[in-house]
Amino acid sequence: MEQLVFDEENRERIQAVENSFGKSGRPLSKPGRVLMGQGRLIKQGRRKPQPKVVFLFNDILVYGSIILNRRWHKNQKIIPLEDIQLEDTEDGVMANQWLIRTPRKSFFVSAPSYEEKQAWIEHIEECRSSLLQGGSHQPGSIFAVSWIPDQAAFKCMRCFNKFTPTKRRHHCRKCGFLVCNSCSKQRAVISHIHLSKKLRVCNLCHAGGKKDEPSRVRGDSTEDDNAAASSDEEEQGEMMQGYAQSSWLDARMGTWGHMGTYVYPKPLHLQPQ
Secondary structure (H helix, E strand, O other): OHHHHHHHHHHHHHHHHHHHOHHHOOOOOOOOOOEEEEEEEEEEOOOOEEEEEEEEEOOEEEEEEEEEOOOEEEEEEEEEHHHOEEEEOOOOOOOOEEEEEOOOOEEEEEOOOHHHHHHHHHHHHHHHHHHHHOOOOOOOOOOOOEOOOHHHOOEOOOOOOEOOOOOOOEEOOOOOOEEOOOOOOEEEEOOOOOOOOEEEEOHHHHOOOOOOOOOOOOOOOOOOHHHHHHHHHHHHHHHHOOOOOOEEEEOOOOEEOOOOOOOOOOHHHOOOO
16 A cells, blocks of 8 residues: 555656646656656756756656756756766865766756765765676766856956857867867767767867876966856856755655655646747
8 A cells, every 4th residue: 555655645746747848848657667856956057057856766867957946947958867877075166065977968966065965976876886786787888978057257268269249169179179160160979979970070089199087177267267256156156046945755754855845736727928
């Protein structure tokens, strides 16, 4: 009886997550899939940090943009847990940050506290480990590099000429560096990101002289870095204020911590903006 109650509650929770993404979201219900946790994190975007709603299932990680706080979401992204590699990092532009690597895209996320950061890392690692133990899933071995944020460099990280309104920033898809158009006119297929599409790469990567690096020297980009970091930290704090703790499923008890934090619309009222 307890298992039947849990299965029904889990089904309703997953259905509520589906509803929150509206018609643009992909179906999430699947036999054996369990919603393990949910919360709000800050994702480092190309131009600035952005708040994201994040859902951890026992086999996938789902995140999206927030339209209406705690109700409507968009831009749903689904990442299989076997394709994820986590890297705990020191605080940088964002506090309490860590790196999520995937074959197609790697990015930094930040939690509102160190304790929540550790909870997210531990829960993701635990779900991923359990998934791989079954033997039917193989861990990923090739991961995309993380992009250097736009505000982290005021000049091209190859030719060192300053960026201007006409000399714009671009990202090399292979090394993640910020480069100008003159230094990134080449295109190449990077199969783990896209099987056939040719992507922008810098001249050095195209020449074969640049390998993927887990940690990188970001070039001479210190000018205005402190001001940018301070501004981002203030904005990050504002985005996190007033938002409740992440909710986690206690697998031993079959109960949720902080349940009731999220209010989802009913299926009949799907009218996302």
